[in-house]
Amino acid sequence: MSDLRERILECALDLYLEHGLKGISMRHVGDKLRVSATAIYRHYRNKEDLVHNVIGEAVKVFGGYLFPALSAKTPEERYLKGCEAYLDFALEKSKYYDVIFIVPSQLGKEGLPEELHRQSMATFQFLVDRVQECMESGFFQKDDAFSVAMTIWAHGHGLVSIYLAKKSPLDESGFRKLFWESHQRLLHGLRSPA
Amino acid sequence: MSDLRERILECALDLYLEHGLKGISMRHVGDKLRVSATAIYRHYRNKEDLVHNVIGEAVKVFGGYLFPALSAKTPEERYLKGCEAYLDFALEKSKYYDVIFIVPSQLGKEGLPEELHRQSMATFQFLVDRVQECMESGFFQKDDAFSVAMTIWAHGHGLVSIYLAKKSPLDESGFRKLFWESHQRLLHGLRSPA
Amino acid sequence: MSDLRERILECALDLYLEHGLKGISMRHVGDKLRVSATAIYRHYRNKEDLVHNVIGEAVKVFGGYLFPALSAKTPEERYLKGCEAYLDFALEKSKYYDVIFIVPSQLGKEGLPEELHRQSMATFQFLVDRVQECMESGFFQKDDAFSVAMTIWAHGHGLVSIYLAKKSPLDESGFRKLFWESHQRLLHGLRSPA
């Protein structure tokens, strides 16, 4: 069956890893797979379609990291395991992270197709759910779950994107330490207990 | 006088806004200004030079927002005014914000020229300085100023980039509200008081 | 079948004739063949590749002229037939002559690819071989075959390039006469018999 279809996807991803978004060119994909560039059109309507599929793939992998966190026993543990999973994904599959969170904004125009956008949002909903149950369990203060999730996501995403953009001088383990320290501050606040 | 030089800069910025980094093409800039594409080379050595100048301009404007915060009386006020300035800049000059924080990571290769990189880093130092003096004044808990600045920047940058990427459904004033609420949480913590 | 591939080669040669090396431009070739310039890239990797192929073609044709001289019976005849072949080639295919002997020096940088360089040198070896056997047969004085071949080649190449550069006022048959007279002088010397 359509073995090639998957190899194209994989290859497009590899090319993105190596040369960034512009590295995904029909010709390059074709060359790497020892296949004519036009062959790709049997499997994907056009380049846009291919790129969307690459993003979809990355979202799927992200889901694979996040999901196991649900198996933890308490809301608190589920939340913390989720954070861990997020950090692991960002560092182990940092290009996928890019694909999900940076590429779409570079796509311009129409943005993502409905379906893909929903999948992408689903991962945020995952966080809202964790926050919600942490409030109910008393681990978090009662507040608007959506807003708090936003605060948490922003903090994590901000740290990660600064790190990935190489704007920070830290190495990976240094960054992991910073991440958790920073997360601790987020939980307990920056203010002096006057 | 070199009126055109500035118009090119402005136009390049606009084009970036509309079509992303690749939208900045010599031909497009020329067309939009009703000028031959080659005329640009009178004013900028090449495309790279033009892009760097665009970034430099954005950094300068950012500095213009931040600087007045220093005139406030107390460390606390200087810090808060700085946050306000950051938010204003992000929302009023969101194209510049992108240019400073997103474009450089897409530039690949050598990255920014030394000088520009330093200027860009200077704005982070501004934050570290504010944090430092807030610790000394007792407004913040004593801690590592660099790390805390990182937490704060990450939080702010995360929020803003999510908002600018249109991943949030809020309008501007809604976002301003969210920003300050979220900032409040950052100051006081998410945890329940034991 | 790849009819176009050969037509491009021919056309590039013609363009070289008319406007020199810089006359070989992808656009010009395309225009002349009523084909888009980019179509050429289907058949040659880039301009360099095209030029190398033009030279290779010329070398091949040159070989075709020279080779039959080997069928003559005596070393002397083989040598003379070789000279004739050289002259015929220079006059009948003067564009190729240029391509082989003038173009490469204008190529700058790396010069010719190994393989092509070797082929090009082979034709000189052909002359060395003829000289060698003429010495053994007693037709030439004993001497260093390489050096003598150099003398002969220089003389022939000098005459031809002067003629082709139109620095001489002679027509073709006049030049043929001059060539053989001059060759005669080379064989018998310019000096008065002491």
Added chain:
Amino acid sequence: MSDLRERILECALDLYLEHGLKGISMRHVGDKLRVSATAIYRHYRNKEDLVHNVIGEAVKVFGGYLFPALSAKTPEERYLKGCEAYLDFALEKSKYYDVIFIVPSQLGKEGLPEELHRQSMATFQFLVDRVQECMESGFFQKDDAFSVAMTIWAHGHGLVSIYLAKKSPLDESGFRKLFWESHQRLLHGLRSPA
């Protein structure tokens, strides 16, 4: 007075030395002289005019090498000194040699202006004169002076252009040796004295 005019000439020549014919660009000349490219047009009508002047300059230098040979006492010595001068010029000012003997053929189209062409031919006449008087003095066999001069020039020019095109593996002193050996052969012939 027009100091600049001469500096432009010199600079154009230098640029030719470094980067070949295409290295002579109005912009480059201007840049090197810290002068606007358009300033050149005050002194030379256009690029063609500039290049012609460069050639004229080279011809003048060539003349400077050749002329002193006339001071020798006998026709034979004048001839040999002329050959020496030719060889020295070719090796010491090899790029000027190029400028005189190779560049014009790359110029295409109209070729050189009348005046320049005549000057260039004059150096050949110099050789014809030497040959003529060598015949009268008995150093050379009686023959058609023009044809014999052609033989000699062809031989010399052939050797030099092969050497300059780097088609020969010799170094300079090796080439000088080869030149005179080859010249010797030319004088005495290649044939066995049956």
Added chain:
DNA sequence: AATGAATGAGTATTCATTCAT
């Protein structure tokens, strides 16, 4: 399901030259 040929629009950049000052 895949190929080879070809296209047309697009890319940055270089160059000789003109013109107003």
Added chain:
DNA sequence: GATGAATGAATACTCATTCAT
């Protein structure tokens, strides 16, 4: 005598895509 601004044509090359086979 010289400059700065600007032009228009040219260059090699890349890319996504279409079409006939």
